[in-house]
Amino acid sequence: MSAPTTPRTELELDVLLARKEVLADGVLRLTLRHPEGEPLPPWEPGAHLDLVLRPDLVRQYSLCGDPADRSVLQVAVLREPGGRAGSRHVHEALADGDRLRIRGPRNHFPLVDAPRYLFIAGGIGITPIVPMIAAAQARGADWRLVYGGRSRGSMAFREELSERYGDRVGVFPQDETGLLDLDTLLGEPRAGTAVYCCGPEPLLAAVEQRCAAWPSGALHVERFSPKEGADDGEKVTFEVELAQSGVTITVPADYSILHAVEEAGITVLSSCQEGTCGTCETTVLEGVPDHRDSLLTEEEQAANDTMMICVSRCRGPKLVLDL
Template sequence: MTTLEQPTRARPAYREVEIEVQVRRRETVSDGVVALTLAAPDGVDLPEWAPGAHIDLLMTPSLVRQYSLCGDTANRAEWRVGVLLDPDSRGGSQFVHDKLHEGATVRVRGPRNHFPLVGSPRYLFIAGGIGVTPILPMIAAAQAAGADWRLLYGGRTRSSMAFVDELRRHGDRVTVCARDAGDGASFRANLTAALAQPGPNTLVYCCGPEGLLTAVEQACRTWPEDSLHVERFAAKELDPLAPDSLVTFEVECQRSGLTLTVPQDKSVYQVCEEAGVDVLGSCMEGVCGTCECDVLEGEPDHRDSVLNDAEKARGDVMMICVSRSRSERLVLDL
């Protein structure tokens, strides 16, 4: 087991590991979705995690994908993930569905959390399709804390909506809307009604396809700052009206003692890696948060889909796989 020291500011910091795990159980939880229960072959405890955390599956050296943990946070012996077979798969979900049967082994890295559940007396959870996976442990935590909560869960077809059976026990706290059952309009109506006015002492957690996230972000513009928390599957489209970053700029890697020039056609991550600086990355799209780095001086140009607006405004961290600079020089804790 390799332990990785990856503390993150203002986010749950875990003991990350890189370890080979075995598929202990594989269940089909809906059309096109399998749930994998992973455990260390020697039975050692896995690192603790909290709702919102994800792990990397290192399926091949060039095929690394992130999946939300959706099991029981108290079960240190096992991790569980749910994986949708994407018809447009770039290889990750296809590998999981074709290769990771019971008894198979796969290398994993994590856990990491860029979607942490903040304490609150009330929650509105919103999930679209496989976006329900990080919401499951959040519901369990809210329930255990005695918080008031409800879930709006939408999908294409009821048969494709994962973990519906697990959610039934919560009764009318959960609203399930499937388009094939004629519930598409109902889901939109429920969403509009739920977000029309800011809920008192209410936090909104949303995960799902981009169309849903965009609609929820727009609806929550009148809510207090930091009410909304989202997690994306893919990179958010950049604002074309945002100020342009510099074409080239310098990066001082303080711990490494190197000063490097970042050209227009390369990322900070690429330049640092080529210079032998120890950097860790995965998605290279600004989605997973693996490459998060502390900014000691300078003004980053944030192009990621991980940090919220307040975190971007603070400018104390950046995702070096996609973000650039608005200042001539950045000093990074690398």
């Protein structure tokens, strides 16, 4: 077997937690700076960042600041009592002056050019939408934000967005107005309108259902958790040839490709291991993937030229990957 390799790398950087502040009930904003005051990595609206909270605890958070300000990076973190320890660590363990390691940024939720935008945000899903709105405004595009949350007090950026953009922003706290009226919002397809949605899975599923009749490519979503049924289906054993490493491995039915690759001594960057963050995205050279991620669009999955090896599998006996 060949020596362990790292087929794909990306920027890793130590940063300083300059400020930790409350944005809303259960929501903190972290402002990160370079320890030496140097410019931080460039990014565009829709990008997210890995925070390496501990060697065994890596979480992704959407960037919510100003891409033109290279002096800081900002993320907002919702405390999730039923989560996997990342938000608890941020809320309880981090303090101003701490050093953190970051990876990225990377962007699987880019803002496309469009004459009109409809932004739909649920709860902490507002975070990637904030810089998108600023970009749409700067482009002179027609846009509208529909923002739902549990209550006014839980809705980060609510006052800032309303004060800055006025009646383009619709705020709908569930305890006052009920669920968002998606039938009225999305009942009639509108050519030339890009729909961007981020929030909890029930909201995303409802928006996807109502946008089924819209023009192809009109809807853009970002998930914080796997979509329902994404990993359904039979799991069988198959082979994977790692083209760069010259190794062929067997992936048992109860293993992910990522697990099998790592056991073979090949280092691959990974993070969520749920098919939502894109860190382990790998080029497919031969074979047909069984896509089980919650990130790639239907068109991207149909192209079969890339896959998330933390969850996706193989439709057939063998895959050849660029690892």
